[in-house]
Amino acid sequence: MPLSWNEIRSRAHEFSRKWVSEESERAEAQSFWNDFFAVFGIERKRVAIFEKQVNIARADDTTYGILHSRFHELWSLRLGTSLEDRPRYTPTTTFETFPFPAGLTPRDTASVVPANAGIQSDQTAGKARHWTPACAGVTAGGAAEAIAATAAQLNALRETWLNPPEWVDWVRTKEEEQAGFPLRPVAKPGHEAELKKRTLTNLYNARPAWLDNAHRELDAAVAAAYGWTDYTPGMPDEEILKRLLALNLARSAAGTSPSAGPVESTPMSLIPSSSPAL
Secondary structure: OOOOHHHHHHHHHHHHHHHOOOOHHHHOOHHHHHHHHHOOOOOHHHOOOOOOOOOOOOOOHHHHHHHOOHHHHHHHHHHOEEEOOEEEOOOOOOOOOOOOOOOOOHHHHHHHOOOOOOOEEEOOOOEEEOOOOOOHHHOHHHHHHHHHHHHHHHHHHHHHHHOOOOOEEEEOOHHHHHOOOOOEEEEOOOOHHHHHOOOHHHHHHHOOHHHHHHHHHHHHHHHHHHOOOOOOOOOOHHHHHHHHHHHHHHHHHOOOOOOOOOOOOOHHHHOOOOOOOO
């Protein structure tokens, strides 16, 4: 039975008194959300959880590719926090400590990224174009350009799957155009239901072969930027983490920034010998 406004008001006041002095991490615990939804007489398990969005203010394809690589994923899973039983990306412990390839840290490339850089889909041609940092030549063999190219390809493949040309039209009102908004996909008649199912979550849960291959090509390009000539997709997760940690600690000892800060942890606490693969 729906609650009356008086009951909701009474529960809200009680909720406020109970949680007013708690810190943010405590407020994200399961009991907080249970109490919050109880104010409205709703069982929490019936409500989807809002996940915090993390925005990284970079537009170049090379940075995009590094952050989408297996290496950054492993680092983030090991050094990030959790929300109940789900991993959570925590910028201070993951992004700010991640050891980017030499010469390609955000600090290295910050001054050379133009405002209009990044992956931009050409909807009429069905292609994607990419830009790489002006300092890409600091890595041997054009590694930065290779990362940017494979990242752009990954993005193009995903966008085509998310918005199949035969299912969508790209539209924009005059008001949206004047405001500088990009074209947006609208389902063609008869494809509304199918398009709703085309989400990144569903795509990665299915993980088709073409997606896996695109990620492997990106990983190989990023590994080349690190100078890891022995890298293969079969390299154990723990070996990758050990190498990244060694790079982080070496840069910290030399007084340089891994990305923005050192890992405040010993190798054994970060990568215990008995820890399972991620």
